[in-house]
Amino acid sequence: MLGVGVGGLVFAFLYLDLRIAQRGLVPNPLVVHFSAGAAAADVTRLVRGLALPSALGLALLFGMGAAGSWLGVLQFLHHTAFGMTDPVFGRDVGYYVFTVPVIAAALGLITTLTTFALVAAIGLYVLRRDVVVFGRRVTVEPSARLHLALLIALRFLLAELRVYFVRLPGLLHSTTGPLVGASFADLHAALTGLRIAGPAALAGGALVLWGAKSQGLARNALLALAARLRDQGHRESVVYGPARIVNRRSRAPTTVPSAGAGFRS
Incomplete structure (x- = not known):
C-alpha cells in the first residue's frame, strides 16, 4: 500500500507538472526533417504525447523504491x-x-521529485521557446515564469525543512570530532550556521518569487543559488576544516620511543 500511495502521488505531481509546462499553443514549433522526401515531424507535439507514459514510468520507479520502507x-x-x-x-x-x-x-x-519536475519543465519550456538563452541573457516568457519560480522556491523550502528536521538532529551523531557525537565545533559553530541557513534558504525562495514578478527570474535564481553554495562552502570550511585536522591528529599512529633509544653503546 505504501508503494501504491507514493506512486499515485508522484504520478499526479509529475503529470500535472508536465501538462502545465505544455499548456497553450506553440507559435513556432520545433520541426525536424528526418529525410528529404519524408514529411516534417513536429517535435513539440511528439513530446506532448510522452507526458503520460513518462509520468507513469517515474511513478512506478518511485513506488517500487518506497515499497521497501514500510517497516520504518x-x-x-x-x-x-x-x-x-x-x-x-x-x-x-x-x-x-x-x-x-x-x-x-x-x-x-x-526533493528528488521536485528536481525531476524542475528539470523536465525547463527542458519543455526551452523546447517550446518559452525560455530562450541568447549569449548571457536568458528570456523567460510570462507563461513559464510563475511555474518555474514556484518549483525553484519549493526546492529552497525543502532545503530549509531538511536543515531543521534532518541536519540539526544529525549533529548529535556527528563524526567531526575524535569521538562520535556533537563536538565543540558542532555545538558552537555548526549549530549556529545551520540555524542561519534555514532562513537564508527561505530568503532565496522569496528572491526567486520576486524575480518572477519583476522579470528577473533567471538572474535572481542564479543569485540565490550562488549565495547558498557560498554560504555552505564557507560554513564547512570554518566548522569542518579544523575538525578534520583534529581527527587526523587524533587518529595518527603515535610512535613511542623505546627505553634505550636515547643511549648509545
Missing part, C-alpha cells in the same frame, strides 16, 4: 518514548530513532 513507517506510526532526552535539543531519544529517519526519507523523496 510502521515504527514511526507506533513509536514509543525511550524516557531519555538528549542534552542539546531536549527531545526524547525515540524521536531520533523513529521520527527523523522517516522525515529524512520523505524530504529526500520530495
Whole structure:
C-alpha cells in the first residue's frame, strides 16, 4: 500500500507538472526533417504525447523504491518514548530513532521529485521557446515564469525543512570530532550556521518569487543559488576544516620511543 500511495502521488505531481509546462499553443514549433522526401515531424507535439507514459514510468520507479520502507513507517506510526532526552535539543531519544529517519526519507523523496519536475519543465519550456538563452541573457516568457519560480522556491523550502528536521538532529551523531557525537565545533559553530541557513534558504525562495514578478527570474535564481553554495562552502570550511585536522591528529599512529633509544653503546 505504501508503494501504491507514493506512486499515485508522484504520478499526479509529475503529470500535472508536465501538462502545465505544455499548456497553450506553440507559435513556432520545433520541426525536424528526418529525410528529404519524408514529411516534417513536429517535435513539440511528439513530446506532448510522452507526458503520460513518462509520468507513469517515474511513478512506478518511485513506488517500487518506497515499497521497501514500510517497516520504518510502521515504527514511526507506533513509536514509543525511550524516557531519555538528549542534552542539546531536549527531545526524547525515540524521536531520533523513529521520527527523523522517516522525515529524512520523505524530504529526500520530495526533493528528488521536485528536481525531476524542475528539470523536465525547463527542458519543455526551452523546447517550446518559452525560455530562450541568447549569449548571457536568458528570456523567460510570462507563461513559464510563475511555474518555474514556484518549483525553484519549493526546492529552497525543502532545503530549509531538511536543515531543521534532518541536519540539526544529525549533529548529535556527528563524526567531526575524535569521538562520535556533537563536538565543540558542532555545538558552537555548526549549530549556529545551520540555524542561519534555514532562513537564508527561505530568503532565496522569496528572491526567486520576486524575480518572477519583476522579470528577473533567471538572474535572481542564479543569485540565490550562488549565495547558498557560498554560504555552505564557507560554513564547512570554518566548522569542518579544523575538525578534520583534529581527527587526523587524533587518529595518527603515535610512535613511542623505546627505553634505550636515547643511549648509545
